[in-house]
Amino acid sequence: MGIGISVFFLALGGILAFAVHDGIAGVDLTAVGYILMGAGAIGLVVALVFANQRAHTSHVSVQERRNIQE
Structure with a gap:
């Protein structure tokens, strides 16, 4: 569940x-x-935790070179 759906559930629940x-x-x-x-509150917390984890990761790109000799 994303942030938008969570906020929607919070609003709809408050209205009801x-x-x-x-x-x-x-x-x-x-x-x-x-x-x-x-x-909605649980979904919002989970979505924000996942977004925070995704923001603090680092990615390493490894390029492998092959020498092609004829």
Whole structure:
């Protein structure tokens, strides 16, 4: 899950948890909102950790030369 999807889940979860006062039979929209916000927060932390690891790596390029003699 990328940073954009995580932020989307955070926003959608916040809307469902705090702004929607209507209901669907058998579904607690507040709980669904909190679950989406939790998933978004975990996804955001994981995405930022991976991005930080990727930024601090070094790459070495090795070129091999062959002498071709006729």
